[in-house]
Amino acid sequence: MKKLLYSQKAAPFVFVLPFILSFAIFWIYPLISTVIMSFQNILPGQVEWIGTRNYERLLKDRVFHQAIKNSFNYMFWTLVMLIPFPMMFAALMDSRLVKAKGVFKGILYLPALTSVVVAGTIFRLMFSELEGSQMNQVLAWFGMEPVKWLKVYTTSYFALVTVACWRWTGVNMLYFLAGLKNIPDELYEAAEIDGASSFGKFRHITFPLLKPTSIYVLTISIYAGLAMFLESFMLWNGNDSPQNIGLTIVGYLYRRGIQRNQMGYASAVGLVLLAIALTINVIQLFMNGSFSRKEDK
Amino acid sequence: MMKAGIKKAALVLLTGIFALSLIACGGGSSSSSTASAGGTEADSGAEAISTVGPDNAVAKLEMWTFVELHSQFYASMLEKWNAENPDKTIQITFTTYPYGDMHQKMILANQSGTGAPDLCDIEISQFPNFMQGQVQFRPLNDVIAPYKADLVPARMDIYSKDGNYYGAPTHVGATVMFYNTEIFDEYGIDYTTIKTWDDFTKAGEALRDASNGEVMITSVDTAGSDWLWLAMASMGEDYTSADGKPQVQQPSVAKMIKMQQGWLDDGIAMVSPGGHVDMEEGFANLGDGKIAAFPKAMWFMSRFLNYLPEMAGKWAIAPCPVFEEGQPRSVGIGGTGTVVSTQSDHADLAAEYIAYAKLSYEANLEIWEVLGFDTCNTSIWTDEAVTGDTSNKYIAYFATNPFDTLNEIKDEIGKIRVDTIFPAINELFNLTLLNNCFENGAGVDEELEYAQSDLELEM
Numbered sequence: 163m164k165k166l167l168y169s170q171k172a173a174p175f176v177f178v179l180p181f182i183l184s185f186a187i188f189w190i191y192p193l194i195s196t197v198i199m200s201f202q203n204i205l206p207g208q209v210e211w212i213g214t215r216n217y218e219r220l221l222k223d224r225v226f227h228q229a230i231k232n233s234f235n236y237m238f239w240t241l242v243m244l245i246p247f248p249m250m251f252a253a254l255m256d257s258r259l260v261k262a263k264g265v266f267k268g269i270l271y272l273p274a275l276t277s278v279v280v281a282g283t284i285f286r287l288m289f290s291e292l293e294g295s296q297m298n299q300v301l302a303w304f305g306m307e308p309v310k311w312l313k314v315y316t317t318s319y320f321a322l323v324t325v326a327c328w329r330w331t332g333v334n335m336l337y338f339l340a341g342l343k344n345i346p347d348e349l350y351e352a353a354e355i356d357g358a359s360s361f362g363k364f365r366h367i368t369f370p371l372l373k374p375t376s377i378y379v380l381t382i383s384i385y386a387g388l389a390m391f392l393e394s395f396m397l398w399n400g401n402d403s404p405q406n407i408g409l410t411i412v413g414y415l416y417r418r419g420i421q422r423n424q425m426g427y428a429s430a431v432g433l434v435l436l437a438i439a440l441t442i443n444v445i446q447l448f449m450n451g452s453f454s455r456k457e458d459k
Numbered sequence: 460m461m462k463a464g465i466k467k468a469a470l471v472l473l474t475g476i477f478a479l480s481l482i483a484c485g486g487g488s489s490s491s492s493t494a495s496a497g498g499t500e501a502d503s504g505a506e507a508i509s510t511v512g513p514d515n516a517v518a519k520l521e522m523w524t525f526v527e528l529h530s531q532f533y534a535s536m537l538e539k540w541n542a543e544n545p546d547k548t549i550q551i552t553f554t555t556y557p558y559g560d561m562h563q564k565m566i567l568a569n570q571s572g573t574g575a576p577d578l579c580d581i582e583i584s585q586f587p588n589f590m591q592g593q594v595q596f597r598p599l600n601d602v603i604a605p606y607k608a609d610l611v612p613a614r615m616d617i618y619s620k621d622g623n624y625y626g627a628p629t630h631v632g633a634t635v636m637f638y639n640t641e642i643f644d645e646y647g648i649d650y651t652t653i654k655t656w657d658d659f660t661k662a663g664e665a666l667r668d669a670s671n672g673e674v675m676i677t678s679v680d681t682a683g684s685d686w687l688w689l690a691m692a693s694m695g696e697d698y699t700s701a702d703g704k705p706q707v708q709q710p711s712v713a714k715m716i717k718m719q720q721g722w723l724d725d726g727i728a729m730v731s732p733g734g735h736v737d738m739e740e741g742f743a744n745l746g747d748g749k750i751a752a753f754p755k756a757m758w759f760m761s762r763f764l765n766y767l768p769e770m771a772g773k774w775a776i777a778p779c780p781v782f783e784e785g786q787p788r789s790v791g792i793g794g795t796g797t798v799v800s801t802q803s804d805h806a807d808l809a810a811e812y813i814a815y816a817k818l819s820y821e822a823n824l825e826i827w828e829v830l831g832f833d834t835c836n837t838s839i840w841t842d843e844a845v846t847g848d849t850s851n852k853y854i855a856y857f858a859t860n861p862f863d864t865l866n867e868i869k870d871e872i873g874k875i876r877v878d879t880i881f882p883a884i885n886e887l888f889n890l891t892l893l894n895n896c897f898e899n900g901a902g903v904d905e906e907l908e909y910a911q912s913d914l915e916l917e918m
Binding site: 422 | 559567593594883889891898916
């Protein structure tokens with residue numbers, strides 16, 4: 163016994179045990195049971211195997227297709243807005259052009275610390291269809307008619323992406339700032355001696371050397387975009403939006419599993435989301451060369 | 460070489476874990492008030508907890524509701540129960556959750572077999588979700604039996620499965636027409652002559668012309684199906700078949716939606732702000748005098764008292780118009796069934812209490828006086844001590860006596876099936892179909908055809 167306790171071979175396993183256990187209990191077990199449940203019809207006291215019927219139904223389910231479309235749309239626009247702009251802000255923050263950097267960083271980061279529930283409620287009121295809502299007042303200044311913001315597809319996504327930008331710009335900027343700190347100053351000095359312009363330095367030094375950070379941000383943004391739920395839940399004050407314009411894949415999972423008592427079907431939805439997110443990211447990482455041997459040194 | 464393989468594998472694994480964690484984190488819980496049912500008395504409110512009854516009670520029970528006023532009603536009935544049954548005293552801890560949260564918690568408690576309260580209010584449009592599989596509630600047949608003779612049978616049936624009653628009903632929910640008499644008087648239109656939808660349309664045109672389009676006769680709902688229920692009941696149709704299959708291509712449904720599209724085109728009706736009348740935006744619309752009439756179940760009376768007290772004396776209640784005179788003029792909408800969980804240690808006592816608290820004559824009297832509902836015990840409707848009591852706040856508020864209308868339509872209150880498929884139908888109409896028809900001017904027949912094919916997938 164003593165021998166086992168002091169064994170050098172056993173020690174590493176003892177140290178990783180807490181992680182392995184929590185990983186097994188909270189990730190592996192739920193994953194396996196989700197896979198099993200996705201082939202079942204689950205009701206209280208009545209569980210039956212139905213083969214691939216849940217998946218066949220998903221293929222024909224127009225609302226699910228709408229949810230996928232919505233999630234992709236949201237993901238696409240968050241990628242467009244939340245990678246280039248935070249990168250630019252980070253470069254600005256790192257340059258000599260900006261005074262009182264701490265204040266700006268603080269302000270940009272602040273939204274990430276607020277609760278989505280509170281923020282979502284405020285945004286819902288701002289984008290209300292009533293004439294007196296903030297956004298409609300802004301339109302009124304320009305002499306435009308009030309808009310039913312959250313009932314129309316384009317304006318709804320404008321609202322959703324606005325919430326996302328408001329919330330995540332600061333966080334992504336911090337990632338890029340950390341990446342910038344890793345770029346040695348000597349490179350910039352050498353470039354200056356060679357007469358490079360500011361844009362040239364950004365184009366040929368900052369941008370390529372930020373690639374690892376960009377890939378990281380891209381990867382988590384794809385997941386976050388596809389798995390978005392709470393923002394839409396808060397903006398429409400629940401999971402139900404007119405014509406399902408705010409319904410995301412996770413929202414649909416929630417609707418089926420928790421609102422409609424169809425855990426089996428919801429499990430299938432969850433696994434499809436997993437498959438989609440995994441596929442996109444593996445392709446993306448592959449194309450960016452993250453799997454190539456060159457980086458292996 | 461080897462190292463590269465391991466790293467690749469590790470990367471894939473990490474990617475997977477990341478994806479999983481994000482999926483797992485997706486389900487945040489927060490307060491919500493879902494646009495409910497074909498219009499129901501669902502109300503959203505803050506969480507509130509109260510404990511009522513003696514500490515040395517025989518049984519200590521938990522009860523969940525989604526309207527705080529309902530908890531207060533059960534508490535006052537509990538005090539009467541304890542006074543009358545000293546050998547069977549009960550203490551109940553009432554918790555009021557927001558509408559969506561409460562039903563979702565209850566579904567999860569049933570699925571996992573633990574955590575359910577002894578007693579729980581379940582709103583009718585959610586009820587079918589709980590009737591699937593083995594029902595996790597105690598049948599109430601034995602405790603209902605003593606009261607059954609006085610009750611409206613249709614209201615018991617909606618909470619039943621395979622001959623067992625699982626929910627104790629609260630009210631009938633007879634739909635009536637609410638008319639703003641001030642507006643009708645101002646523009647010289649007599650609402651009492653409105654008998655059919657054609658009359659209603661003509662009154663709407665007259666109102667539009669007299670007010671230069673300022674006042675609309677009504678608002679049509681994009682997030683509620685009350686109008687459709689009324690249409691179906693009047694023509695004796697139902698969008699669920701007797702064996703529980705969807706059949707939404709009903710002539711009555713199409714007729715009603717087309718008629719309403721016509722109203723929108725002619726400028727005699729607007730789309731309800733917020734989706735239906737039972738919303739903050741809807742109350743504001745009524746308060747501002749933008750619309751002159753709308754159909755709603757009797758339970759909406761309490762909304763007037765709560766949200767529009769300044770309009771006392773202005774609103775009248777009358778039977779709803781129909782397509783052709785002689786058709787039934789009402790339909791029961793909304794409702795709450797109270798259930799007893801099989802997880803309860805005192806299920807029998809809980810069942811006995813809830814039958815007393817909701818079905819006895821005293822209970823029905825209290826339901827009328829406190830909640831202002833049209834009670835399931837119809838002997839209240841004809842009790843002149845009740846109907847003639849002008850000090851009652853509901854009778855005092857309205858320009859007409861609610862019981863006059865109720866007794867007039869007593870035998871015309873139709874019933875629409877609320878079956879397993881109902882939540883799906885409800886969702887489809889209230890989120891998509893009505894929006895498409897009223898906001899985007901989509902063709903009614905094509906939309907109904909789409910809806911039917913989507914719903915058949917659910918079976």
